[in-house]
Amino acid sequence: MPLLPWHNPLVIAGVRRRLRPKAAVTVAVITAVISFFVYGIVYLVATEREITSSVIAARWAFTPIYYMQLFFLLFLGTGAIASGVAENRLEGHMDYQRMTPMSPADKTIGYLLGLSIREHFMFAVTLPFALYAVVAGEMPFLEVLEMYLFLFLTVTLYHLTGFVAGLLAKNPRRAGMTARFIIIVLYFVLPGIGKLGGASLFGHFTADTALQTLLGPELAMASPQSEMFFGIPVPLLLITLCVQSMFIFVLFTATTRKWRNERLHAISKPMATLLFGTLLVLIVGSLWSQVGHEIAFLDMETEGENSAVAASTIMVFSMFFLFSFGMCAFLCMSTTPDKANAIKGARRAARNNKRLHFTSDEASSQWLVVFYAMFTGIALIGLFEIGSESFSSSAVGAESLLLPWFIFASVLAWWQGLRELLEPRLFWLSIGVLWVVPIMASIVVVAAWDSVEAASYLSLTTGFPATAISLTQTFADAFSLDPSEVEELQLPSTFVVYLSAFINGALALAVSVTLWRRRQS
Amino acid sequence: MSTDGVPMISVSDLNVDYGDVHAVVNVNLEIPAGEVFGLIGPNGAGKTSMMRVLAGLQEPSFGRVKISGIDLEESPRLAQAQLGYMPDFAPVDEELKVWEFLELYAAAYGIPADKRRERIDYCISLVNLDIKSDALCKGLSRGMKQRITLAKTLLHDPPLLILDEPASGLDPKARMDLRDIFRGLAARGKTVLISSHILTELSAFCTSIGVMEQGHLRVSGKLQDVIDELAPKKQLTIELLRHSDDVDEILSDNGVSDITRDSNDSMKLHCTFDNDRDWIASLLVTLVQKGVPICGIYERQFDVEDIFMQLGVEEVS
Numbered sequence: 132m133p134l135l136p137w138h139n140p141l142v143i144a145g146v147r148r149r150l151r152p153k154a155a156v157t158v159a160v161i162t163a164v165i166s167f168f169v170y171g172i173v174y175l176v177a178t179e180r181e182i183t184s185s186v187i188a189a190r191w192a193f194t195p196i197y198y199m200q201l202f203f204l205l206f207l208g209t210g211a212i213a214s215g216v217a218e219n220r221l222e223g224h225m226d227y228q229r230m231t232p233m234s235p236a237d238k239t240i241g242y243l244l245g246l247s248i249r250e251h252f253m254f255a256v257t258l259p260f261a262l263y264a265v266v267a268g269e270m271p272f273l274e275v276l277e278m279y280l281f282l283f284l285t286v287t288l289y290h291l292t293g294f295v296a297g298l299l300a301k302n303p304r305r306a307g308m309t310a311r312f313i314i315i316v317l318y319f320v321l322p323g324i325g326k327l328g329g330a331s332l333f334g335h336f337t338a339d340t341a342l343q344t345l346l347g348p349e350l351a352m353a354s355p356q357s358e359m360f361f362g363i364p365v366p367l368l369l370i371t372l373c374v375q376s377m378f379i380f381v382l383f384t385a386t387t388r389k390w391r392n393e394r395l396h397a398i399s400k401p402m403a404t405l406l407f408g409t410l411l412v413l414i415v416g417s418l419w420s421q422v423g424h425e426i427a428f429l430d431m432e433t434e435g436e437n438s439a440v441a442a443s444t445i446m447v448f449s450m451f452f453l454f455s456f457g458m459c460a461f462l463c464m465s466t467t468p469d470k471a472n473a474i475k476g477a478r479r480a481a482r483n484n485k486r487l488h489f490t491s492d493e494a495s496s497q498w499l500v501v502f503y504a505m506f507t508g509i510a511l512i513g514l515f516e517i518g519s520e521s522f523s524s525s526a527v528g529a530e531s532l533l534l535p536w537f538i539f540a541s542v543l544a545w546w547q548g549l550r551e552l553l554e555p556r557l558f559w560l561s562i563g564v565l566w567v568v569p570i571m572a573s574i575v576v577v578a579a580w581d582s583v584e585a586a587s588y589l590s591l592t593t594g595f596p597a598t599a600i601s602l603t604q605t606f607a608d609a610f611s612l613d614p615s616e617v618e619e620l621q622l623p624s625t626f627v628v629y630l631s632a633f634i635n636g637a638l639a640l641a642v643s644v645t646l647w648r649r650r651q652s
Numbered sequence: 653m654s655t656d657g658v659p660m661i662s663v664s665d666l667n668v669d670y671g672d673v674h675a676v677v678n679v680n681l682e683i684p685a686g687e688v689f690g691l692i693g694p695n696g697a698g699k700t701s702m703m704r705v706l707a708g709l710q711e712p713s714f715g716r717v718k719i720s721g722i723d724l725e726e727s728p729r730l731a732q733a734q735l736g737y738m739p740d741f742a743p744v745d746e747e748l749k750v751w752e753f754l755e756l757y758a759a760a761y762g763i764p765a766d767k768r769r770e771r772i773d774y775c776i777s778l779v780n781l782d783i784k785s786d787a788l789c790k791g792l793s794r795g796m797k798q799r800i801t802l803a804k805t806l807l808h809d810p811p812l813l814i815l816d817e818p819a820s821g822l823d824p825k826a827r828m829d830l831r832d833i834f835r836g837l838a839a840r841g842k843t844v845l846i847s848s849h850i851l852t853e854l855s856a857f858c859t860s861i862g863v864m865e866q867g868h869l870r871v872s873g874k875l876q877d878v879i880d881e882l883a884p885k886k887q888l889t890i891e892l893l894r895h896s897d898d899v900d901e902i903l904s905d906n907g908v909s910d911i912t913r914d915s916n917d918s919m920k921l922h923c924t925f926d927n928d929r930d931w932i933a934s935l936l937v938t939l940v941q942k943g944v945p946i947c948g949i950y951e952r953q954f955d956v957e958d959i960f961m962q963l964g965v966e967e968v969s
Contacts, residue, residue: 143756144745144748148747148748224743226737227757228760229708230708231757231761232729232733470671471671471672474671474672482667482714483714
């Protein structure tokens, strides 16, 4: 049975450390002054100058107070947790805690609340202002309560992200910065990119969905209630609940593993597999309704409806490849042993006269690449078949996606292989040389000389241009686009696609053979 | 909860690797309950790696560790309940008061709330820090912080203490204070595994020792057994008042061999012998009777430093 927060020694220590009377009074005064200023500038100005009624003015005042609360809890709280965890870990306090009989869950909860206790206190100070806005604004109390429950779900997700960032970072400062960077990516960047490709799934990492869904009409915001998932309307809040709960579960498992042994991977291979499967289903479900339709968000200026649908479809498939690769690469890198651990595992197995279990941290993750590639391929076929209903030409089949899929699988395979073969520093150097630098160089070439062809050759090893070219050609054929429209795109020749497939395939094969030979020796 | 006959620490075939670096190589070791075991070796010998493995804070590459008969890999929480671990640069929570820091761990170790304060006060008094109980940790000296950490280590009353270089960075006074505390703990029947590269620190109160070098446990056992094993001949030191031409001849005639003069003091002679202490008394009589101006004669006791020299271990401070 987990400890109640007020009995958790780590929470009590957090209160003593960060909320001694002097500090508490200072923080309370500053927060109250800021809250009053925000509230006053909206509510008092609106009512005293008779811009609107007091009810509407109170509702207006609720939104900035809410975002202030979000800022305290999400931005400041997550940063405090990440840097606090990193500091505790590097100084050795976590080793002390690791040896105590408290359960990993209690330790995690203790750290989460203890390290962000001041930010929770700041949140508490703003509550009277929010409460006044709710009462004066005649807002539905139950909906507000539900919205706050969702807010705390999101806060838990982000705080756990900060905790894991703190466990992995090399210094407290970097941990805090990484955590805040993750917040920006998850809260703003990813939902934005997702919208671009029609994958609204990524909008569920934020607390905004709950605010808009539950209090949209009161706060004069758009208030969508459901979202298409595999073509079926599903309540938005249900998706938010599922997505955030799933990530909370994954992150909580990661912290439990790290409590057991700091050197363990944050994500085990089975957990990565489960996470991959779930995310793939969510991404496909989210894109399902977008394939073969024009994405309204894009609002493309194309010559015909067909071109707009083709462009949207290309965008959807490009996004699918991008997200799938990002997800697979992240999971692969998180679960692949580096050179030292791979050798350690092999030595241990030899010593114990046992084969290394394929799910152990030190075992190769090549099978994961095969699994990821296989299921990505199945998802691709599924999406293609759905889209094919709106194709103008029936001559284009799913086999036309074989080449981009092969490039995707090859790049993933050589990334994984290098990770296992090389020391971490050398691995990242290789990724820099073979992947990051070519992408940057090709961006420069396109920006400076408009030479898409040269850029494509420059970044053969990345697989990106080849995939984009292949997808564009496939869907241009599928939607029977006018040759002049295709010509306007100035696509490089298909030779680039074949060359990229060959190079990445050769790299994957070479790395795999080297790995196999090392295992034999 | 030490069971009779079951060693407090049992290590078999222990190996710790960091990539291509082998920090601990095939270590086998048994430490009986009640022993004060000094693990000595130069910096980088693998002491800290071994101690972290014993404390369950690091996974070995392979090998088996049992604490009081409990397999550390199979039941880590149960095994860890038997031990208290103090790292070399033991951190304290700077923003907490001494008693608050100890209460954090007392609660974490599950000491009931009504007994916590009493236990904390007891541990604070064990390390002689009663007057600092209400002080913030950040205002304390390094030696005091080490003592607070030791108090934290003792909170759950573990039968085994693993202390990794506990006196490193301390001034001589703080080191002596800490040594007295360790002596007291040993007298209370605790099994203590203590590592250091400062040899005098250990020789004073260890009952058994192990010498590590480059990951290998070169020798281990009861202090006297190790000394006897490594010092086959006893050493005698003779101090002269002034120079004597006959002393070497007289000594040789009486069965003394390997006579050498001290490199710093030519009036001091070192030699080896195979007899007992009665023989030393008779040699003294002979020397005096033959007019050798002798002002001192004593059997030189082999200590930990000599063991090091004997083993050829380098980089000893």
